[in-house]
Amino acid sequence: MSAPPVHISERIARICDGVDAWLNNEDGILDTTVDRTATEGLFPRHDVMHMLKQVSVTVTPKALQDWADRAGKADRAGKAVQAGKADRADITDRAGSEISSGSAPAQSRQMPKVLCLHAGNLPLVGLQDIIATLLSGAVYYGKLSRRDPWLADGLLRLLRKRLPDQLGGWASRLEELDKVGADKVLFAGAESSVEEVKQRIHELGLASAQTHFLPRTARFSMAWLDEEDFRSDSVRLSKRLIEAMLRYEGRGCRSLAVVVAPRSLSEVAGYLADAAEVFVRRNRPSHYRKPGVSYWRSYLKSTGKEVYDIGSQIITDDYELIGREDVICWLTGDEKDVVRLARQYGPQLQQVYVYAGRETLSRKVTGSLSDVPEIRLEPLSGAQSPSIDWRPDGIDVLAWLWDA
Amino acid sequence: MNQSYTTWRNYLFNTDIPFDDKVRTVYRHQLEHQPVYRRFCDDMNGLDENAIPLIPVQVYRDAVVRADYLETPQAVFRSSGTTGMKQSIHEIADLRLYYESCYRGFSQFYDPHEFVLLAWLPGYSDNPESSLVAMIDHLIQRDGTGQSRFLPLDQPLAGADLTTLSNLNTVTYLNTRRHRRSGRMPGATAKPGVTPAKKRRIMLFGAAFGLLDMIDAGAPKLPEDAVIVETGGMKTHRREISKEELRKRLSDGFGLPPESIHSEYGMTEMCSQAWDTGKGSFDCPPWLRITVRNPENPQQVQPAGEEGLIGVMDLANVHSLAFFLTQDRGVALPDGSFRVLGRWDHAELRGCNFLVE
Numbered sequence: 001m002s003a004p005p006v007h008i009s010e011r012i013a014r015i016c017d018g019v020d021a022w023l024n025n026e027d028g029i030l031d032t033t034v035d036r037t038a039t040e041g042l043f044p045r046h047d048v049m050h051m052l053k054q055v056s057v058t059v060t061p062k063a064l065q066d067w068a069d070r071a072g073k074a075d076r077a078g079k080a081v082q083a084g085k086a087d088r089a090d091i092t093d094r095a096g097s098e099i100s101s102g103s104a105p106a107q108s109r110q111m112p113k114v115l116c117l118h119a120g121n122l123p124l125v126g127l128q129d130i131i132a133t134l135l136s137g138a139v140y141y142g143k144l145s146r147r148d149p150w151l152a153d154g155l156l157r158l159l160r161k162r163l164p165d166q167l168g169g170w171a172s173r174l175e176e177l178d179k180v181g182a183d184k185v186l187f188a189g190a191e192s193s194v195e196e197v198k199q200r201i202h203e204l205g206l207a208s209a210q211t212h213f214l215p216r217t218a219r220f221s222m223a224w225l226d227e228e229d230f231r232s233d234s235v236r237l238s239k240r241l242i243e244a245m246l247r248y249e250g251r252g253c254r255s256l257a258v259v260v261a262p263r264s265l266s267e268v269a270g271y272l273a274d275a276a277e278v279f280v281r282r283n284r285p286s287h288y289r290k291p292g293v294s295y296w297r298s299y300l301k302s303t304g305k306e307v308y309d310i311g312s313q314i315i316t317d318d319y320e321l322i323g324r325e326d327v328i329c330w331l332t333g334d335e336k337d338v339v340r341l342a343r344q345y346g347p348q349l350q351q352v353y354v355y356a357g358r359e360t361l362s363r364k365v366t367g368s369l370s371d372v373p374e375i376r377l378e379p380l381s382g383a384q385s386p387s388i389d390w391r392p393d394g395i396d397v398l399a400w401l402w403d404a
Numbered sequence: 405m406n407q408s409y410t411t412w413r414n415y416l417f418n419t420d421i422p423f424d425d426k427v428r429t430v431y432r433h434q435l436e437h438q439p440v441y442r443r444f445c446d447d448m449n450g451l452d453e454n455a456i457p458l459i460p461v462q463v464y465r466d467a468v469v470r471a472d473y474l475e476t477p478q479a480v481f482r483s484s485g486t487t488g489m490k491q492s493i494h495e496i497a498d499l500r501l502y503y504e505s506c507y508r509g510f511s512q513f514y515d516p517h518e519f520v521l522l523a524w525l526p527g528y529s530d531n532p533e534s535s536l537v538a539m540i541d542h543l544i545q546r547d548g549t550g551q552s553r554f555l556p557l558d559q560p561l562a563g564a565d566l567t568t569l570s571n572l573n574t575v576t577y578l579n580t581r582r583h584r585r586s587g588r589m590p591g592a593t594a595k596p597g598v599t600p601a602k603k604r605r606i607m608l609f610g611a612a613f614g615l616l617d618m619i620d621a622g623a624p625k626l627p628e629d630a631v632i633v634e635t636g637g638m639k640t641h642r643r644e645i646s647k648e649e650l651r652k653r654l655s656d657g658f659g660l661p662p663e664s665i666h667s668e669y670g671m672t673e674m675c676s677q678a679w680d681t682g683k684g685s686f687d688c689p690p691w692l693r694i695t696v697r698n699p700e701n702p703q704q705v706q707p708a709g710e711e712g713l714i715g716v717m718d719l720a721n722v723h724s725l726a727f728f729l730t731q732d733r734g735v736a737l738p739d740g741s742f743r744v745l746g747r748w749d750h751a752e753l754r755g756c757n758f759l760v761e
Binding site: 292294305 | 459467698702
């Protein structure tokens, strides 16, 4: 049976329908995969539930339409889908994978192919890349995260029912994917490993010499506070900071790893400890403090640095530990320090959060930081609940897929 | 063990005493006399002599590392310090111990009488307290020929140097020494039974990127038996390149076989050095041990072949801190040697990373 080309508005409707079906536990998929994820210890249930809530709020027809409009190419989007016969791919089912075998469908053969390498520390970490690929009109191929083989698989199965020509195949191991020769590849990694990843992709025949790569290298985020923030409501501020630090066990690139503030750590440590206690009571960490974190804690204490326990993480005033896993650095400083750190950590820095309403955010955005490209300001409240069109590493992935 | 410097020197370089025995002695000594290390071990619950904790090398920046019996150090070494970073400060209580460690270590892997040492260290000229400069200077001073030297920064390796040096041979050297002792003229015909003339080989020391600059500036090819020792420094850094690429470029640039490109692994915080004599991995002198540690649990030693952080047990640091963890990425090999793979990126474990998967 042939399928007509799908216009972007229709794609948006089908994507949202698939996501709704998933959230509404169609075929019992969601319950099964959430249970499996939690019981296998891949992610704590509370983090999975937090993520599901975010998906329900952020993946809406309006949000996707707005994103497409903002990417500025909505009118071109339909052109990505060429007219032609859309044979259903012959799909071989496996646990956590869907591999297309044999030749690609005729229509799919003419559509751009996007390979997404999902690697992450968060549940459903590649959601944005999946949605962007489908929204762009391209065919999705995915290497699922080994830590998240079930959730994404469940969602992709339901999306495949709605957009069969755009779901090329996915697997938890790169070697299991067909040699698709993708036109575009999205992945996350350390700056130093980008070339190694590209080489591996080429070796496996997953990319060609013409393939465009979009590597994302940012690893952590920073908060910038001013005196006014402390005067308003320290308890609420602490709660927001702790959510940004501890949600997803601090592992995401949007997780808060550095705070620059006019007050010293010792002045705020009590507030933070209280807020952390409440957070941890509601969201039990999946692990105790790691030996490497205890090691640094001992070192900081022995050298007379400030160090406090925040859940299974620690917070210290030694900013030379910036970027270390489970270590949050508190720097007593101001705007100049924000700029200095942003320039120093450049490609590793994801967002800079401010504790502010729109007015303060606007004032800060248009202030002296506006000409520092490494600084992307956002409200602290959105640290762990980004909109679907947020820009990892400052790049709109949908616009990139259409432009590259 | 009393605190006499002489006693310590005799003890540490005594090869009849097993390394592990000396480790325990030094460990007990440091627990007693290094308050920062004592606090660290206490908090780590690391008073077990079978699981000696390595303190982060940052301690040389963050604290005053000084034994409680030391009033005035005989020397102070400082790291060059990247902009915005604090310098490491290594106070040397017993300079003779430092020099002995350098020279004895060097002599473990090379015959000092076989080489003329040349050093070109432009990036270090503005750091008079560089431990690297001190080490090489000492090796140069120990060479009785007077030919070993630091090369002038503006004229690193003129062709004339090579001609002069290639004419220098062991007989000349021996005769010069005999002449000093006996009053005989140098160059006089050697008596029957004297070791036949043997040319001295050139050993050129330089920070990795300094040597590349030298090639770019048109350095001449070296004699085929010369040896290059890159000291791993990133001074005059332009971009990062792999060890293999560096070795190839130095080999091509100076016209030497790859096995003549050697390396030295040392740092401000160490009184000893490990040497790569052309096989591509480093070996340690008997009073230095390198282990590769699990970055997520530095108390764990990684098995051979697995990458991790380089951990140092340098017993010549008996008067400072002997047991510490560097930020260098390394891998141990089955033969007990190790490779240095650059700096460890601690942010790798944060955020999403395809390779970590």
